Amino acid sequence: MAFAVFIFALLLKVSTALSSQNITHLFPAVLIFGDSTADSGNNNYINTPFKADHPPYGEDFPGKIPTGRFSNGKLVSDFWASLLGIKQTVPPFLQPNISDFDIRTGVNFASAGSGYDDMTAQISQVIPVTKQLYYFKEYIKRLKKVVGIKEANRIIEGALVSISAGTNDFTISYYDLPSRRDDFSMDDYQDYILKKLQNFVNGLYKLGCRTMVVSGLPPMGCLPIQMLSRFSRTCLTDQNTDARVYNQKLMNLLPQIQSSLKGSRIMYADIYNPMTEMIRNPRKHGFTHTKVGCCGTGLLEAGPICTYLTPLCTNPSNYLFFDSIHPTEAAYRYVTKTLLNKILRHLNTSGHVF
Numbered sequence: 001m002a003f004a005v006f007i008f009a010l011l012l013k014v015s016t017a018l019s020s021q022n023i024t025h026l027f028p029a030v031l032i033f034g035d036s037t038a039d040s041g042n043n044n045y046i047n048t049p050f051k052a053d054h055p056p057y058g059e060d061f062p063g064k065i066p067t068g069r070f071s072n073g074k075l076v077s078d079f080w081a082s083l084l085g086i087k088q089t090v091p092p093f094l095q096p097n098i099s100d101f102d103i104r105t106g107v108n109f110a111s112a113g114s115g116y117d118d119m120t121a122q123i124s125q126v127i128p129v130t131k132q133l134y135y136f137k138e139y140i141k142r143l144k145k146v147v148g149i150k151e152a153n154r155i156i157e158g159a160l161v162s163i164s165a166g167t168n169d170f171t172i173s174y175y176d177l178p179s180r181r182d183d184f185s186m187d188d189y190q191d192y193i194l195k196k197l198q199n200f201v202n203g204l205y206k207l208g209c210r211t212m213v214v215s216g217l218p219p220m221g222c223l224p225i226q227m228l229s230r231f232s233r234t235c236l237t238d239q240n241t242d243a244r245v246y247n248q249k250l251m252n253l254l255p256q257i258q259s260s261l262k263g264s265r266i267m268y269a270d271i272y273n274p275m276t277e278m279i280r281n282p283r284k285h286g287f288t289h290t291k292v293g294c295c296g297t298g299l300l301e302a303g304p305i306c307t308y309l310t311p312l313c314t315n316p317s318n319y320l321f322f323d324s325i326h327p328t329e330a331a332y333r334y335v336t337k338t339l340l341n342k343i344l345r346h347l348n349t350s351g352h353v354f
Contacts, residue, residue, distance in 0.1 A: 025085055027160040028134045029106035031209070032090055032131050034164035036112030036297045036326060040075065041068025041092040043112050043168060048125040050113040055308040056295060058327055068092065068111055070303070070318040072294070073290070073329030077108065077162055079336040084160070093135055093144035100146045103334065106159060109135050112303070115169035116196035119179055119233075123172055127198070129165055140207065156208035165217040165248070169193050173218055175239065178231060190246045194253055201208070205261045214254060215269040219276050224292050225324035228299045233291060245270055274338040278320055278331060285334055293321035300324050335354075 014126030032038050036050070044053045051068065052058075058066035060073040069075055078089045086105050091098055093107040109132040113124030121128035127135070144152040170189075173179045180189055201212060208332045220226055220243050230236055251268050258266040279290045292298025294313035295306040304325040313329075316322055 001219070016231065027084055027086065027158055027211070028155045029083045029104065029159040030077065030084070030086055030090055030111055031106050031136070031156075031159050032108040032135075032163045032164075033129065033162065033204075034110040035114045035166075035168055035244065036070045036079055036110075036347065037113075037167070037215075038075060038162065038164045039068065039070065039092070039112040039155075039204050040077070040090055040108040040109065040110070042108065043108060043126060044068040044092070045094040045096070046111070046125075046127060048113065049304045050124050050126055051303060056306065056310065056312045057322075064089075065237035066173045070111075070323065070324045070326040071329055071332065075296050075331065076332050076336050076339075079333060080160070080162070081106070083336070083340065093139055100205070102156065103139070103143050103146050106343045107139060109139075110164070113168055113172075115165055115173065116165075116200065117169045117173055117180065117195050120169045120173045123177065123179065124168070129200055133200065133207075135206070136207060153208055157210050160212070161204060161209045161212040162269075163197075163204075163212060163214070166193060166197070166215075166217050167220060170217070170242065170246075171223070171226060171240075175220075175226070178189070180336060186242055187245075190249055193246070194249055197250070198253065198257055201257055201266065202261070205264055210263055211265045213267045214250065215271050216270045217243040218230065219243055219279070222275070222279055222290075223325055224299050224321055225302065227291065228324070243272060269339055271335060274335045275320075275327075275331075277338075282320065283322075287320050289313075290320040292319075293323045293325075294319040294328065295323040298324060 007273055008345055043051045052066060052070040053068050054066050057070065058064060061067060070329045081090050082088050090106060090108045091102050093109050095271045111127035112127055113126040116119045116129050118128045118130060174181050184192060203210065219235060219240045221239030226239060227233060254266050254268050258264050278285050278287060294316045296310040300323045301310055306323045314320060316328050319328050320331050323330045
C-alpha cells in the first residue's frame, strides 16, 4: 500500500508539471551512486586501471572529451538531469574544480568496477558503494557551506537519488572469479547483496535522502565479455536467469524498505527489459550489432585495453555496446526514455518528445 501511495504521489507531482508541458523543476538536484554504468569520472582521480579518461571514450560527448564515462557519450544520469531541467551533465564529486553550482544541483559518486560487496571493489581497486556514502557525507558538509544548513537539508530531501550497482558483484566476484562462489550459493549471494543494498539505502535515508530510484540488473549473460568467457556467441541463459531472479527479489524488497523508512519514496528501475528489447529487436531501435561492442573486436576490449590505438567502428550509434561491457549513448537514451514512459503511461499522456 505504501509503495502504491508513493507511485501515486510521484505521478501526481509529474502530472502537475506536465499540465503546463513542463517536467522541469521536479527535483532541485540529482545524486548518483553506483558502478561504471553511472560513473562520470570519479575513477580518474583514484589509483586504478579501470578508467575511461582516454579516447575513444567520449567520442560523441560534447567536445569529444573522454570524461571518464564508460561510453561514447552521455549516461542515463546525464539524460535525467537534462530532462528534469537541472543541468546537462552530472560531474564526478572527486573532480578537483567542481563548482558551487554543481554542488547545489547534484553530483556523481559512482565508481566503475564497484559493487555492493566490498570485495568486488577491492578486486577492481575502486571505490566501494560503502565509501561512496562517506564521500556523500563530505558533499553534505560542502553543500551546507555553500547554501546553509536549512537549504542543504531541503536540497537533499528533495533530490532525486539514483543507485545503479550489482552487476560487478555477480560478473566479477561470482562468475569470473571464485571469490564468492566458494562461500555462497547463487541464491544466498543474491540475498547477501540485497542486504548490502538495503543497508546502503538506510544509510542514505539517515543522511536525509527521501526519493530513490534503484536499478535492477541487466541481462548479464548478454554482455559480450560474459559470452566470451564461455566462448559463446549467444546469451548465457543461466546468468540471465540469475539476473531475473535477483530483480524479482529486489522488486519485492523495495516496498518493504520503503514501508520501514517513514516519508521515503523508493522506486525500482527496470534495466533488464529495455536491454532485452534492444537485443531482440535491434533494427527497430537502429542497431545493427548487439553481440559485440564498437571498440576493437568488441568481445574483450574495455577500460585500459580500449584505447586510441584500438580500431573503432564507424558509427557507434549502430551498436548496442560501446565496449565489451558498456552500452552506447544510443542505448542509454532508449533506457532513459523507457523509464520515463513508464510514468507517462500512467498519466495517459501522449505527444511527449524525448
